[in-house]
Amino acid sequence: MVWAYLALTFALMVLFLHHLRAVLRRTRDGAPFHPDNAGRLRLLGLLLLALAALQTVGAVLTSLALQNGLRDSRFRVPTGIQVDETLVVFGLVLLTLAEIFRRGAELEQEQSLVV
């Protein structure tokens, strides 16, 4: 289960970096408001939220496993759901940026039809 968790986290991070690189490439090529970028930013935001959720689940499962292992000892493992607020906030910021870029793509498209 630990390997599955690590593999999933790694996969999400690789996916995140792949799409971030694609966004930067389009921006470098002079098309920051390309419709693809809006979709990618939305995906990046969702990936961050998914990473935050995965970390929370991983932390809960780890606590439960430790609690189970330390059942007969006098040590207690803190339980409770912990969320990485930074990831959540950045995820929401990216989702907001995605909406802004989507509108930017629309405006750019409209502007290209002004002669």
Place this chain on the structure above:
Amino acid sequence: MTLTELSERIGITLANLSVLKTNKARAIRFSTLEALCRELGCQPGDLLAYDASDSAPGC
């Protein structure tokens, strides 16, 4: 006069002239309209007409 010559005289790209010609343009600058009228020897009314059936709702 060819389209290429006209686009050069007006100062817009051939692609934009094509956009104008095929009714895909969303808006036209007054400077472009003025240049078109100057090169074609016509009035704006000769180039533009209002068609009620093409209007978006609320216009």
